[in-house]
Amino acid sequence: MPLSPLDIHNKEFSRSFRGYDEDEVDDFLERIIQDYEGLIRTNKELEEKIEQLNERLQHFMNIEESLSKSIIIAQETAEEVKNNAKKEAQLIIKESEKNADRIISEALQKSRKMAMEVEEIQRHAAIFRARFRSLIQAQLELLESNEWRDFDKDATKVDLEIREATS
Template sequence: MPLTPLDIHNKEFGRRLRGYDEDEVNEFLDQVIKDYETLIRENKEMQNQLLSLQEKLNHFSNIEETLSKTIIVAQEAADEVKHNAKKEAQLIVKEAEKNADRIINESLSKSRRVALEVEELKKQASIYRARFRTLVEAQLELLSQDGWEALDSSAAAATETLQKSSFE
């Protein structure tokens, strides 16, 4: 067990002949007591400082640990957001590709229908022209037959008869 200033103060030395000067020894002991008390006080102050610094160190260690965990959580959240954004972008691209394919297929289908309609119209026009040509040729043939001349002379005679009868 360490000495206390009281132990030093109460220490009694035996007397002998030719011993040390009692006043000098007492003065020295008083000085040792003062220095020892100072050292004990400083030691307690340093222990208190050490405790305070240890508490601060623990506090900062907790802050550091919390910050590290926060950084890890933030990194994980950022990775998750990045991953979700990639997934969403892929979905958007797939949807756009589907829409593009649908639009292309619809356009091709419309194009085929229009081409078929054009071909049908060409056929109808060709049929119409052929029928019209046949009709015109038939009419020309009728006009070139002899029956028209007879009709023409009968009509002229009928007209003359009508004119004569109207004068009479």
């Protein structure tokens, strides 16, 4: 066990015939006691300071650990957000491709339908022209036929009869 200032103060030396001067030894011991007390006080202060610094160190280590965990969580969250954004982008692209395919398919169907309708109209127009041509040719043949001349004579007779009847 280390000496305390009280141990030094209470220390008594045996006396001898030609020993040291008692006052000198007492003065020296008094100086040693003061220095020793100062060293003990300084040592206690340093121990207290070390304890405070250890507490602060522990506090900063806790903060460092929390920050490390926060950074890891932030990195994981950022990675998750990035992956989700990629997945969402892929879904949007797939949806857009489906919509584009659907729109193209519908446009092709409408185009085919319109082409068929145009062909149908052209066919009807050709039939109409052929029938109209036949009708006109039949009418021309009728106009050029002898029957028309006979009809014209009959119509003139009817007109004369109507005039005579009304007069």
